Amino acid sequence: MKRISLARVVLTIVFAGMLATPALMRRFGPQGHQPAAVHTDCQTALSRYGFCFEEVSKQAGVDFVHEAPTLDPKLNRIMPEVASMGASVSIVDYDRDGWPDIYVTNSRTGSMNHLYRNNHDGTFTDVAPQLDIADVNRPGTGVSMGAVWGDYDNDGYDDLFLIKWGKPELFHNDQGKGFTRVTDQAGLPPWINANTAVWLDYDGDGKLDLFVGGYYPEDVNLWHLKNTRMMPDSFEYAKNGGRKYLFHNLGNGRFEEVSAKAGIVSRRWALACAAADLAGTGYPDLFVANDYGVSELYINDHGHFHEAGADTGVGFAPKSGMNAAFGDIFNQGKFSIYVSNISEEGVLIQGNNLWVPEDRSGLHYQNMARDLGVELGGWSFGAQFGDFNNDGNLDLFLENGYISASRNRSYWYDFSKVAGGNSSIISDASHWPAFDGRSLSGYQQKKVWVNDGAGKFEDVAQAVGVTDRHDGRSVALADLWNTGALDAVVANQSGPLLIYKDVVAPDRDWIEFDLEGTRSNRSAIGASVTLFWNGREQVQSVSGGNGFASEDDRRLHFGLGQDPQIQKAVIRWPSGLVQTLNTLAPNRLYPVKEPQ
């Protein structure tokens, strides 16, 4: 009897301890580090973190505000949800003057896209109207969702592929003096409801091909719906989305659609994609982050893909993939993959994924987002890796926030009510409760996670000046003013375009590379640079589209920390050529042309 009584006392204590465990985990667990919440001045941030951001869009003469699409009135009840994408930003040096320019999309029918030319003096000027790439959201043609740039005809100037819910458009860059619409000659399909695309030379023939990931099915015209059964049939296993396209560049301004022939067949709801040589075959592999389902990883076997998401570990747990970014976060010469998802306290904790390659034979990834502290980012969208404080470790910039409307009324209850139900209910927009001015994961704090190089990321967004609460979608990185610092340009849904100018402590060094292919595609998309310095190693790859509806500057930026000794840079060109640069000095931009 006494033994039982004692045991009962012990049981009560243990039980109380269990109830207290969540609070202890919050305090001491892997996610226990509270973000640096207080906005400090730039000098303080510089001394603490080695950098700060200053939002300079107004000073730069950029006053762009995104306008969301207005779709078929049948969707009015849930218009904020259906029309929740379209704000995008991509970086391009369209006139090859050595200064990055900014292209942003707009999404209201009749609204204008903007191309902000860099004036080299801290300001930008919108030149899209005179270059004929502004008025691209005309009635009946759909609206813009994103843009990716690549020199498909190897003439030295990056061309524009416009991602739309509607008629996709290809514009040829006429030596930076204007753009010519070449969609029809290129043989592109009449209508795709896409949110993502990437330029890549999948077959290594020196000509850029194009992957486009459909979101809504291509037979859906969101302005003239036949019926309201156009929503996903599941929130985690949907396969009723848009088809995928792989446009093989035939070299005469024409493209041939070869997705099925090349092994890409999927009707998942693609929202983001990126390409790089992950498997080390010399050919670019393709990662696709899908909404309402698992991610897909298409391994490229000399021009033919096979889907290896489940085999490599990245395609098992279905979530709401909205971003695909590659970064060598451990400085080990291998890319990790960051996929953003949804986390809303008490409602839905999917957690973002940081897929880190495992050190074993064969390509396999482990999700280390929780361990490294980059798991919870709200309703996350675009994210990019970049070394913001030039310390030699890649940091992470994350945009988030879905629908910011009423500050005290949420749609989450209604969302979860329907989203957990049967496909026949979910897939019909008329079954969804009206939004009625409510928010859904709105007004969220952004994340700027600083990589300490020892396996932890710390959120310093508020401290370094990233304090906006807009509905962030797309973020693109570039050294906009050639200062050796990586600036961030953010496109917000129904919100302003923000330019976060990076101010870095002066004792941190850097190096940049501007690659140009000769045997490879001239944009050098798919080329990688592995930099060796101070016994460290970091790889970066030239991208033809990454993050969410964005494209970083094709110039590669490496932070080096203090007093760096650079050993070498090894460039792996898409042609297979490996080039080593031995005499490199910090704080310089190196233009590198592929040896013939």
Next chain:
Amino acid sequence: MNAPAVAAPQPAPPPRALWQTLLDSRFTPPVFITLILLVGNFSFGILESYQKTLLAIATSIAGEMILGRIFLRKWPHPASAYITGISVGILLRSPAYWTYALCAALSITSKYALRFRGRHIWNPSNFGICAMLFLASDAVAGLSIQWGNNFASLVVIWVLGSLILWRARRFHITAVYLVSFIALSVLRAHITGDPWQAEVSPITGPMYQLFIFFMITDPKTTVRSRTGQCVVAFAIALVEFFMRLDSSIYAPLYALFWVGPAALFIEMALDTRRKRAASSTAVLNPATGGSY
């Protein structure tokens, strides 16, 4: 001395086939919930991960064995703990492992720590999951967005589940709850102005399949009388109705969390009153056989 009574020889019971063993009432629920799990996972990959579900099951069974041995002085049958573990594995959504272990441990421990007059008063997994949702909302969520269940698989699970409950003589609980939920959904749609499909939608989802087949019918935490069980099932639906009007995402779990124990307390109070009444009757009328 009377000769001892000799029982007439009885024929030996025929050996039980495997299917009969599986239909043993203690095994039926575990087999059924495993079936749901396997069908769901092979059809849609419903689990966060095998490891997390196995962790929940292992923690649950280990906890039951240890606590049962200490407090009941016997090795408990693992079926109940298995169901608890598997329910936690399916209903809890979290990227972290510790949440699954903690939830399973809390669920089982609640059976031994929170007892009244020798009965545990919460359905274990209902308690564990609600506790996690209350205390660790930053790390866990319930199963709210899940499964691309097509209609056929839904019907199969419902028919099979109903047959099993019918055999266990507990189908009336599910039936009363189901009818109440649907009727109240229509009323809710009328009040909120939302489409009735939106209000009915939750019951077509996977959380409810576990809720109505395993949680509200749990023999250990439901009242004994058939009428009482029906009243309690309706009460759960009614409390859930009001919670849903207040936009509570986990309304059914929370409704059971409050109504289940309340019903048991009421039943125990009524039992006490009946016993007292019986005692006083016995005192007044010893001929009824009551002790003096």
